[in-house]
Amino acid sequence: MPAQSLLTATLEQGLNRLLALDPDSADRLAKLHGYRLLVFLEPFRRGLALAFSDKVDVLALEHEHSATVARLGSNECCIKTRLDVLGELSQTSQLTRLIQQGALQVDGELQIAQHASNLFQSLDIDWEEQLSRYTGDVVAHQTFALAAHAKESLLGVLDRINAGVGNALVEEKTLAAHRLAVMHFSDEVDRLRDDVERLDARFSQLQKQLKNT
Amino acid sequence: MSDNPVVSDNSPQANHQADQTHFGFRQVEKSKKASMVAGVFDSVAAKYDLMNDLMSMGIHRLWKRYTIDCSGVRAGHKVLDLAGGTGDLAAKFSRLVGPTGSVTLADINHSMLTVGRNKLRDMGLISNLDYVQADAEALPFPDNSFDLVTMAFGLRNVTEKQNALNSIFRVLKPGGRLLVLEFSKPQSEHLSKLYDMYSFHILPKMGQLVANDAESYQYLAESIRMHPDQETLKGMFETAGFEQCDFHNLTGGIVALHRGFKF
Ligand SMILES: C[S@@+](CC[C@H](N)C(=O)[O-])C[C@H]1O[C@@H](n2cnc3c(N)ncnc32)[C@H](O)[C@@H]1O
Numbered sequence: 102m103p104a105q106s107l108l109t110a111t112l113e114q115g116l117n118r119l120l121a122l123d124p125d126s127a128d129r130l131a132k133l134h135g136y137r138l139l140v141f142l143e144p145f146r147r148g149l150a151l152a153f154s155d156k157v158d159v160l161a162l163e164h165e166h167s168a169t170v171a172r173l174g175s176n177e178c179c180i181k182t183r184l185d186v187l188g189e190l191s192q193t194s195q196l197t198r199l200i201q202q203g204a205l206q207v208d209g210e211l212q213i214a215q216h217a218s219n220l221f222q223s224l225d226i227d228w229e230e231q232l233s234r235y236t237g238d239v240v241a242h243q244t245f246a247l248a249a250h251a252k253e254s255l256l257g258v259l260d261r262i263n264a265g266v267g268n269a270l271v272e273e274k275t276l277a278a279h280r281l282a283v284m285h286f287s288d289e290v291d292r293l294r295d296d297v298e299r300l301d302a303r304f305s306q307l308q309k310q311l312k313n314t
Numbered sequence: 315m316s317d318n319p320v321v322s323d324n325s326p327q328a329n330h331q332a333d334q335t336h337f338g339f340r341q342v343e344k345s346k347k348a349s350m351v352a353g354v355f356d357s358v359a360a361k362y363d364l365m366n367d368l369m370s371m372g373i374h375r376l377w378k379r380y381t382i383d384c385s386g387v388r389a390g391h392k393v394l395d396l397a398g399g400t401g402d403l404a405a406k407f408s409r410l411v412g413p414t415g416s417v418t419l420a421d422i423n424h425s426m427l428t429v430g431r432n433k434l435r436d437m438g439l440i441s442n443l444d445y446v447q448a449d450a451e452a453l454p455f456p457d458n459s460f461d462l463v464t465m466a467f468g469l470r471n472v473t474e475k476q477n478a479l480n481s482i483f484r485v486l487k488p489g490g491r492l493l494v495l496e497f498s499k500p501q502s503e504h505l506s507k508l509y510d511m512y513s514f515h516i517l518p519k520m521g522q523l524v525a526n527d528a529e530s531y532q533y534l535a536e537s538i539r540m541h542p543d544q545e546t547l548k549g550m551f552e553t554a555g556f557e558q559c560d561f562h563n564l565t566g567g568i569v570a571l572h573r574g575f576k577f
Contacts, residue, residue: 158409160410
């Protein structure tokens with residue numbers, strides 16, 4: 102079934118690209134050498150295997166969950182969970198609850214799952230460094246500094262909006278905001294817009310530069 | 315019997331003379347076919363990978379991936395990739411069986427084997443791989459040697475296919491399985507017509523342009539038509555002694571993956 106093969110191929114390529122961006126991932130991957138993590142994610146019927154060597158191979162599993170568990174090798178760990186609780190898996194404190202609720206089933210060598218989760222969660226990718234390969238250090242640094250500033254301003258504005266709404270609800274203030282507050286608020290919005298415009302200009306400049314290389 | 319849309323009186327079963335076989339659509343002496351096939355692969359070896367990607371628009375990678383998904387391969391297994399050519403399957407198997415397993419890349423053609431060996435060495439894969447020049451019809455391995463034998467796009471080039479299947483059955487361990495990935499018979503009329511147009515008109519031209527070798531690619535197109543269809547090949551598996559034989563059509567039956575177990 103080429104569609105399924107296309108999916109595993111894409112996943113495999115994506116995972117290996119990500120790992121290649123983090124120079125330290127090789128050490129974490131070495132701990133998993135020769136092991137396999139089998140994953141069943143409801144509502145998908147077919148499970149996937151991540152087979153670890155000096156890279157990660159992604160295979161579609163032949164058998165359904167119970168048959169897979171019955172054949173489990175000593176170098177394998179099988180996880181069954183649901184798509185909707187996937188986000189909670191990264192919080193270790195939630196695992197026991199998920200297991201008790203039947204939303205997570207783990208069979209086989211638990212350490213494999215822990216190492217695998219560590220492999221991806223500890224990914225430390227220096228995006229600025231990645232960008233600098235194409236654009237040179239200075240441009241990359243400026244772009245990231247600007248992006249960081251824009252993000253901060255944006256968060257500031259969002260905080261203010263949140264706080265404003267909060268106050269309005271709690272203190273039942275009148276809907277008409279104080280004039281000074283409005284002026285301050287629009288100043289911040291202006292600053293944000295400036296930042297975004299500068300960022301935008303920087304990106305189109307980069308794009309041109311990339312096209313010329 | 316006529317499962318060949320282009321030359322209908324020339325199906326594999328229609329070889330009346332016992333010492334004759336087909337080479338593409340031509341009749342040749344059986345004793346000559348192997349060296350003629352060798353000529354084809356000698357001439358395409360260097361550009362083989364590139365042509366594969368071009369001709370199948372990359373889909374051959376997905377067909378091969380599906381084959382590996384169906385292989386049940388595990389750490390420690392001994393795998394024979396027969397007619398392994400430039401080693402696409404062998405590379406992945408080498409990682410999957412790990413240091414406790416082994417992968418043997420076998421091919422009748424020295425040029426293909428050399429391209430394969432160089433490619434795998436460049437990928438850093440050496441420790442659990444070995445290379446054997448061998449004819450699928452008479453495998454130079456002891457009985458019960460392998461957990462898995464794969465043959466991707468190789469069987470149709472073999473002179474006596476039944477001999478090859480018997481020989482593979484012998485070298486498989488009990489519990490082992492054979493996977494044959496091969497061009498087959500498209501399941502719909504329309505696809506069949508389109509595919510004929512593609513392989514008899516476009517494919518040889520691509521061969522001419524990229525590899526400067528229209529003739530070899532003409533042979534490939536013809537040999538695909540002469541290959542037994544899904545049910546016939548399944549029957550040949552059973553004759554060799556395989557059990558639980560089945561096949562999966564891929565891309566509308568342009569390619570089929572046949573599987574059989576030795577118990
Ligand atoms: C189309 S290539 C396939 C290579 C590779 N398995 C792949 O899928 O890319 C066919 C291969 O079969 C080999 N071959 C042909 N006749 C053979 C035989 N009798 N025994 C072993 N290999 C044979 C050829 O040398 C060639 O390398």
